[in-house]
Amino acid sequence: MFRRGSVFAPGLVALGFTLGCEAAPAPAPTSASEPPPVRASAAVEPDAEPEPAPEPWSDAWLEAEASRYLDDPSFRRQALEASLTNPDNQYSRKRLAAYGHADRGWDGLPQWRPKVTQVTTPIVEQLRETGELRAPPGTPLWDGQRPTSLAAWVELGERVFYDYPLRPELFARHALANPELAASVGLRPDPSGRWPGVVVFDDLDGQREVGITCALCHVGEDAGGGLVPGRAHRGLDYGAMRLAYYRDSNTPISAELAQRMASWGPGRADITDDEDEDPVAIPDLWRVRELTHLTQAATLRHDHPAALAIRQETQLLHANRERARPPRELAWALAMYVYSLAPPPRADPPSASASATALGRATFERACARCHEYANGSGEPVSARSVGTDPALALGRARGTGLYRPAALVRVADAGPYLHDGTVASLEDLLSPARLEPEFRAGVRGPGPVVGHRYGMDLPEDTRAALIAYLGTR
Template identity: 50%
Template sequence: MRVGAAALALWALVGCQRAAPSQPRRAPAPPTTAPAPPATTPAPAPWSEAWLLAEGARYLDDPGYRRSALEASLTEHRNNYAQLRLSHYGLGASGWDNLPAWSPRVAPVTVAFSAPDAAPLAPLWDRRRPSTLAEWIALGHKVFTLYPMRAERFIEWGLGRRDALSAHGVVPDAQGAYPGLVAFRDLEDRPRVGITCALCHSAPHAGGWVMGRARRRFDYGALRLAYHRDTGTPVEPSLAARMATWGPGRADVTEDEAEDPVAIPDLFGLRHQRYLNQAGTLRHLGPVTLALRQETQLLDSNHQAVRPPRELAWALAMYLYSLTFSPVSAPATPASQRGEAVFSAACRSCHESPILGGDAIAVARVGTDPALAMGSARGTGRYRVAALRGVREAGPWLHDGSLARLEDLFSEARFAPDFARRVGRPGPVVGHRFGLDLSARDKADLLAYLATR
């Protein structure tokens, strides 16, 4: 990382970190795996390897720290996301702490796949705690690509119907592996196929495969509906109707009654996100927030029957921070340079972080579809100012992926009641009125600038 970017990163985190549990501490609890530093050693700089290792040891070994970090990270304690975690996580003798730590035997799923146990399964993890950042990241890569979030019947069905998989964005990479699919043995020792993070958060791009990039061609709803149609397995009619409207690149991950599909986000530059999730559900106080997010996500998606060993959740967080955007951005032009000035005047008050994101702001102020922000699932009454790194290629845009064309963000046409280019169903794409009153030339320059980000 360049020095300038590192300094900014520090500022961004320290800025929202006052009194936060992950604040660099003068006297950290001695980690069990490394000798305590002499009292005179200055606290390691945030995001340095020493700091990350110390934070990791604290997350792994200090239950009180995990619980207090959870409470501090949850922006709004009344939504379902928060309630579930507050009532089960970090309670010691009761709750999720008692679940078995599950580290399965796994194998990648390849084009040669014939049956879940035909591939030689191997332990995902050798149960040794990594001691360097590089080792944590390498382990995190394995978790991201191979830790089962859960077994998925519709994927198992799809492996007998490869055309259905590829029609909905589940395709092999150049080496013949299906990123995001995993063969494993479940708790009852049955051979199964499941999904991993890489199913939604990795994608083909420019002839290669990019980890962290949203799988914008993956149509989760349509694939599940194809499975139900083909097998005759019953599906609740209102859920079926909702799945039909998600379209590629979106999924309703909130498991509430509201119709609120969310765009699958890119995971680049996460370190600079002050909030995690579009509705700002988690204050990103430091790596412990991300590790808690991932530990509880893996636990919840595996039906709360097992928990991942915490080492794997920490490894996953370290891996996610290591993902950087591979620049595909356009080179600067005179138009994009003029656009940068327009951006500074009209946009930077909100889009101000190193990745051109920012704080979570009241939904009334941004005015976009309020269903997610006000919903009982993850709602906080706010939306996070979206990061604009790689934005030109990050469509469909807005938290719900309702905007199919970036140009339309700056056009009054999208407010029409029958606006046809809205993703999912025709209708207005409301809110985010910023920049609408700019001249046509300023708008064109602004778009040229955004293409360089």
């Protein structure tokens, strides 16, 4: 069993990574046909021994739970309501008003299975030479057949992760057409010549467009420059990419918005749909199955995979200006793929001595495990005021809960910059009392000199070093 859970209904274990910027809904196109329903299982003989129920969060349990999310509208509504940590913030109110009503709101939108072409280096080179977007005809991302095993769900989810377009993205098309800009904002090909995070697709109106996908933010790089799915794309400067488009196209933009975008820097973006200034760092997606809450502000309780699937489903349709919704099979598949993500094997073993690692482990268990109590290093959400980091996200109108979720500590030594808003560069800085000094705070990226997460600052220097050494082994 991966983690603890509670029951919110009989038979059910109880319940920002994409840039879903706010936009006015467009008229919905004609409804598309629904995919075939799942086939009924064979009848059980009256005297047959019942199969033991699979362990919650096991692979077999995930396979069994798929049909509840896919085929039961009342379950989806119940799952949504149970997942919302604060039902009064904008994120929750929008979903409560529009989701899980069977035949109206977002449920009444047509399904959309876009025809997609992966962006490759020849397509990019032709765009740069001619200014025209010439790509082979797209193919449907999914054939409409529901997977029947977890492995097949994960395989489909990988295609969704790389290829399902959130929306047309002029900013990305402009960056692809300009080599220096693309390099500076983090758009890059993999060794095979594929550009993860950008696709060419036929939009709902039939126009050929460049779109962005989940992989834009969640395919990062290892020490050798190889691309790693699930690792945060810390080199992505989405704010600079947008600003370059406004500048080069002479499109007006308010000075306030331009200043906010310029302040994000690589690896950060403000994905909320309020006017608060609360950018967050792109997180790694390691061992998400074990998290009890989703998003840095613990916006969603994650006591059932439907919480993540509904998050994916509503993110995709909201990012696409509520014109259509993805088939729910694709949302579930994407959740299963995210659950499958794990960091690659270490290239080099940690270099710390056994004695330093042992001291660091003991220090962690004494000083850190109260908040980072779970096997993946995360824990139950804590009060934003008690942790003391910038409270704008936790107390904001969009996704605010008053809480922050302790970060998972999987490969934490490689996960800088740290804190929910990415304002501390290194583990050494995070634990150093120098962060209290005005000279240090003046150089920190972010809106102001907020000093939070003071835990560990009062440790002796050698103990802090041992703690850092231990964290390097996680």
